[in-house]
Amino acid sequence: MVTSKWLALLAAGRLAAAWGTSTEDITYILPIYEGALANDSRSNDLAILGGMKTMLGTGGNYTQLGFSFSSWCMSRDQNGAASNYTFNATNLNYVLGLAKELELPILVHANNGRWADCCTSNSDGGWNDALLDEIANQTDTTQINSAGDSLYGHDFGSNYFSFSRYNAFYRSYKQRNLQASMSTIAAWAAENPTLFVGISLDSETLYANDASDYNPIVIQEWKEWMQNTGLYGPGGPYFGQGRVPALVAVSDFNSATGQSFASWDAVTAPAPLSEGDPYTEEWQRWRIQAIVHTVSDETAWIIEAGIPRNQIYGHQTPELEFYTFGDDLTTATAANGGGGYTAYGRAPLDFQSIDTPLRADGTNNFGLFELNPLSTDNTFSYDTLTTLWSDGAKILCPNAFENVTAKDQYSLFDSPTTGDTWGDNINAFLAAYGDTPRLLEPPAWNPGNKVFDLYDNFVNASESGPDNHLAANGSSGGVAVKTVYSAVGGVISYTIDLPALTESTQRLNFYAALGVKDGAGNGGGTCTFQASVTDSTGTETLLLGNGIIIPPTYWTWKHWMPVLSDVTAWAGQTITFTLTTTGNSYYGWTQWGSPAIYATPAGATSNSDFGGSNLALGKTATASSDDTSASGGGWSVSYITDGNVRGGTDGRNGWSSASHTSADATEWVQVDLGSAQTVGKVVLHPRSDISSAAGTGFPVAFTIYGSTDSTAWTPLSVQSSYGASIKAGHAEVVTFESAKARYIRVTATQLNGVGNESGYRVQFTELEVYA
Numbered sequence: 113m114v115t116s117k118w119l120a121l122l123a124a125g126r127l128a129a130a131w132g133t134s135t136e137d138i139t140y141i142l143p144i145y146e147g148a149l150a151n152d153s154r155s156n157d158l159a160i161l162g163g164m165k166t167m168l169g170t171g172g173n174y175t176q177l178g179f180s181f182s183s184w185c186m187s188r189d190q191n192g193a194a195s196n197y198t199f200n201a202t203n204l205n206y207v208l209g210l211a212k213e214l215e216l217p218i219l220v221h222a223n224n225g226r227w228a229d230c231c232t233s234n235s236d237g238g239w240n241d242a243l244l245d246e247i248a249n250q251t252d253t254t255q256i257n258s259a260g261d262s263l264y265g266h267d268f269g270s271n272y273f274s275f276s277r278y279n280a281f282y283r284s285y286k287q288r289n290l291q292a293s294m295s296t297i298a299a300w301a302a303e304n305p306t307l308f309v310g311i312s313l314d315s316e317t318l319y320a321n322d323a324s325d326y327n328p329i330v331i332q333e334w335k336e337w338m339q340n341t342g343l344y345g346p347g348g349p350y351f352g353q354g355r356v357p358a359l360v361a362v363s364d365f366n367s368a369t370g371q372s373f374a375s376w377d378a379v380t381a382p383a384p385l386s387e388g389d390p391y392t393e394e395w396q397r398w399r400i401q402a403i404v405h406t407v408s409d410e411t412a413w414i415i416e417a418g419i420p421r422n423q424i425y426g427h428q429t430p431e432l433e434f435y436t437f438g439d440d441l442t443t444a445t446a447a448n449g450g451g452g453y454t455a456y457g458r459a460p461l462d463f464q465s466i467d468t469p470l471r472a473d474g475t476n477n478f479g480l481f482e483l484n485p486l487s488t489d490n491t492f493s494y495d496t497l498t499t500l501w502s503d504g505a506k507i508l509c510p511n512a513f514e515n516v517t518a519k520d521q522y523s524l525f526d527s528p529t530t531g532d533t534w535g536d537n538i539n540a541f542l543a544a545y546g547d548t549p550r551l552l553e554p555p556a557w558n559p560g561n562k563v564f565d566l567y568d569n570f571v572n573a574s575e576s577g578p579d580n581h582l583a584a585n586g587s588s589g590g591v592a593v594k595t596v597y598s599a600v601g602g603v604i605s606y607t608i609d610l611p612a613l614t615e616s617t618q619r620l621n622f623y624a625a626l627g628v629k630d631g632a633g634n635g636g637g638t639c640t641f642q643a644s645v646t647d648s649t650g651t652e653t654l655l656l657g658n659g660i661i662i663p664p665t666y667w668t669w670k671h672w673m674p675v676l677s678d679v680t681a682w683a684g685q686t687i688t689f690t691l692t693t694t695g696n697s698y699y700g701w702t703q704w705g706s707p708a709i710y711a712t713p714a715g716a717t718s719n720s721d722f723g724g725s726n727l728a729l730g731k732t733a734t735a736s737s738d739d740t741s742a743s744g745g746g747w748s749v750s751y752i753t754d755g756n757v758r759g760g761t762d763g764r765n766g767w768s769s770a771s772h773t774s775a776d777a778t779e780w781v782q783v784d785l786g787s788a789q790t791v792g793k794v795v796l797h798p799r800s801d802i803s804s805a806a807g808t809g810f811p812v813a814f815t816i817y818g819s820t821d822s823t824a825w826t827p828l829s830v831q832s833s834y835g836a837s838i839k840a841g842h843a844e845v846v847t848f849e850s851a852k853a854r855y856i857r858v859t860a861t862q863l864n865g866v867g868n869e870s871g872y873r874v875q876f877t878e879l880e881v882y883a
């Protein structure tokens with residue numbers, strides 16, 4: 113079912129590129145307009161939206177006006193108790209009809225989470241909370257605090273249902289109604305391919321507060337996730353998505369968290385939270401993982417309903433309140449392809465702290481799904497738009513276009529606090545940027561040709577602070593990454609002659625993966641990473657906004673946070689490039705993983721035609737075993753170098769090994785590059801044909817070998833406990849010191865589970881090799 117819909121979309125030209133959409137060069141400005149209802153006068157709604165086109169302007173071929181609105185399938189748009197609350201498509205079809213009539217591109221907010229019954233002030237519709245209230249009335253459906261009190265509120269953004277996958281009653285209604293509304297949209301999109309931009313997930317999938325969620329089903333699932341049992345064990349629907357490495361015995365849990373529970377049954381969750389304490393951090397890791405699972409599962413449901421993954425976007429509030437809400441940055445990109453967040457009243461400088469990680473994560477395809485600078489300052493408001501455009505955002509949803517008498521502060525025009533400022537600046541931006549294509553946005557795993565390696569050039573850098581040094585292998589998660597080490601407070605500066613670019617579309621980008629050393633930071637506190645460029649006049653420009661904050665949790669997770677920042681502005685100049693860390697010096701070591709500057713190749717002129725240098729593309733691959741009928745079929749070792757990084761396309765998923773009864777088995781896959789070449793990076797694309805397969809089949813321990821003759825093999829990178837947070841469709845990038853090799857082999861020595869099977873396999877969608 114999924115495959116045939118994908119093929120229909122392919123035929124409609126929606127999946128021309130390996131990532132992103134065929135409209136990848138277009139930036140969309142989609143003001144939120146929630147006002148339209150099926151029982152309105154249609155001519156009145158057409159006049160209002162027509163008025164919006166006049167007031168804002170429609171842009172040009174490359175920056176385009178459309179609008180966005182919500183599907184309220186859990187509240188307003190359902191048929192009532194007598195019909196078992198099935199989805200009612202009347203309002204959705206009505207608004208889709210307006211878009212078609214006005215030829216305005218649309219994005220639909222799947223607004224069925226905590227705001228499921230939200231009445232924005234411009235809504236003239238009645239709201240129906242009967243389904244939400246009935247669900248909240250069942251046992252174990254809502255988020256609860258440690259005293260056992262439900263945190264569900266009847267309205268206004270307080271629909272706090274538990275994120276546990278054991279929340280079956282809630283999930284069955286949600287999946288049913290969400291998929292019904294998304295199928296309606298998918299059918300419309302197939303008929304109107306140029307008008308369909310995408311879907312954003314429920315806005316703000318987060319916890320009510322730091323005293324949530326202590327629902328017993330959450331605690332139960334936490335234990336199964338840690339142990340890789342139950343839902344996460346052999347035969348469970350999420351086998352392969354459990355904690356890596358598993359905490360098998362309760363003594364493993366106790367030593368990881370400093371506790372002394374007598375048995376797994378006795379294990380309780382920490383309350384209240386104590387930042388930096390390993391017990392809290394282990395629980396916090398799970399709280400965030402449960403949100404990642406929630407947004408991943410919703411993404412899977414939407415894909416099954418016929419919407420391509422790369423047109424589904426997160427809709428989070430990253431880094432607002434890490435411990436309170438669990439709104440870690442990884443939750444904003446869980447949709448793979450698209451990341452997304454909400455920003456109100458933020459200064460232009462705030463954005464890059466979020467945009468550079470979003471650019472570097474997965475597919476380099478993100479947007480802002482509620483946006484308002486809330487300012488009367490024209491420069492501030494206009495810079496918000498140009499900053500986000502420069503950072504690579506593809507979709508901006510200004511909140512909100514209203515046509516009611518009593519406007520609120522969010523209104524684009526006639527806001528009681530900001531007047532017409534926001535609307536006027538969107539109007540100016542659409543006029544100025546209408547015919548400017550979106551900047552060339554290379555995928556983070558292939559940012560182009562390396563022009564300066566900060567690791568290789570460390571010997572010539574000037575530095576201050578204690579013990580800056582190089583490490584041949586990083587210690588985060590056992591992942592070997594070329595790492596520049598720096599104690600907190602360290603400053604490392606490079607003098608770099610950046611090359612001039614030969615084509616106007618070419619870009620220069622800085623890439624690095626930020627990390628902290630295992631076990632560091634046991635004193636709590638956070639660490640902030642910053643990179644900057646100082647030009648010949650002495651003007652310093654920060655590249656990472658207000659800095660990237662790495663929470664204490666990350667040393668427990670052994671997690672890297674990649675960043676990608678555009679430095680094209682300094683092409684052809686001699687600059688000083690500075691890496692700085694600040695924060696609690698007790699925190700210990702910080703790591704700049706594989707820091708380098710890349711130039712996109714000449715000849716790549718469009719985002720749907722990005723040039724590349726994947727040395728493995730189309731080359732011959734062989735493997736220790738090749739189970740073409742594994743997990744429902746669609747597998748062959750020849751698919752692992754076919755350029756398809758989105759499993760399911762044309763029925764091709766990738767390569768699967770044979771099944772083993774134990775994780776302790778060895779399987780390998782290798783590619784012949786045709787001749788000996790310089791290699792420094794292998795990109796492994798996890799299984800992505802179904803989102804619920806996130807992590808599934810991705811090996812826990814593996815070694816990447818290189819060889820010039822396929823006889824003598826040299827280890828290039830040794831991974832011992834990989835996969836703390838593998839996501840479906842999310843490229844896993846493994847870098848290592850450059851070597852010459854004709855053959856690259858990935859040998860897995862500890863395999864992972866595969867959802868709903870009882871055995872262990874290795875499965876990859878694609879294997880790529882780069883210099």
Ligand SMILES: *[C@@H]1O[C@H](CO)[C@@H](O)[C@H](O)[C@H]1NC(C)=O
Pocket residue numbers: 156159160163164514515525
């Ligand atoms: C509001 O809608 C009416 C049509 O009903 C239109 O004449 C008017 O210009 C609109 N105003 C705004 C601010 O959208």
Ligand SMILES: *[C@@H]1O[C@H](CO)[C@@H](O)[C@H](O)[C@H]1NC(C)=O
Pocket residue numbers: 172173547
């Ligand atoms: C916009 O697209 C149309 C249709 O392809 C084309 O004729 C026109 O020249 C384009 N305009 C600009 C400014 O690129």
Ligand SMILES: *[C@@H]1O[C@H](CO)[C@@H](O)[C@H](O)[C@H]1NC(C)=O
Pocket residue numbers: 150190191200201202203
């Ligand atoms: C669906 O909603 C529309 C608009 O509210 C309503 O007129 C119609 O009766 C509903 N359909 C059902 C089956 O309840």
Ligand SMILES: *[C@@H]1O[C@H](CO)[C@@H](O)[C@H](O)[C@H]1NC(C)=O
Pocket residue numbers: 149151152153236237238
């Ligand atoms: C549309 O229907 C809702 C109830 O579903 C009602 O509250 C609203 O007043 C109606 N609007 C119009 C214009 O009739």
Ligand SMILES: *[C@@H]1O[C@H](CO)[C@@H](O)[C@H](O)[C@H]1NC(C)=O
Pocket residue numbers: 242245246249
């Ligand atoms: C919820 O439960 C309460 C108490 O059992 C009951 O009075 C109420 O009618 C129920 N509401 C719904 C919507 O089921």
Ligand SMILES: *[C@@H]1O[C@H](CO)[C@@H](O)[C@H](O)[C@H]1NC(C)=O
Pocket residue numbers: 196284285288
């Ligand atoms: C109502 O719908 C829910 C969600 O799909 C389903 O689990 C339940 O069995 C249905 N109830 C009846 C009586 O059909």
Ligand SMILES: *[C@@H]1O[C@H](CO)[C@@H](O)[C@H](O)[C@H]1NC(C)=O
Pocket residue numbers: 348349867868
């Ligand atoms: C896995 O098993 C669960 C529970 O039996 C079922 O609901 C789910 O549909 C299955 N998933 C797949 C991908 O087969």
Ligand SMILES: *[C@@H]1O[C@H](CO)[C@@H](O)[C@H](O)[C@H]1NC(C)=O
Pocket residue numbers: 568569570571572
């Ligand atoms: C460091 O600088 C020296 C002197 O300019 C130069 O010879 C050498 O090649 C540089 N080393 C690196 C790794 O760039």
Ligand SMILES: *[C@@H]1O[C@H](CO)[C@@H](O)[C@H](O)[C@H]1NC(C)=O
Pocket residue numbers: 584585592830
């Ligand atoms: C990493 O380097 C350390 C020494 O700095 C060494 O003991 C260790 O074996 C290395 N690990 C790998 C995987 O190469």
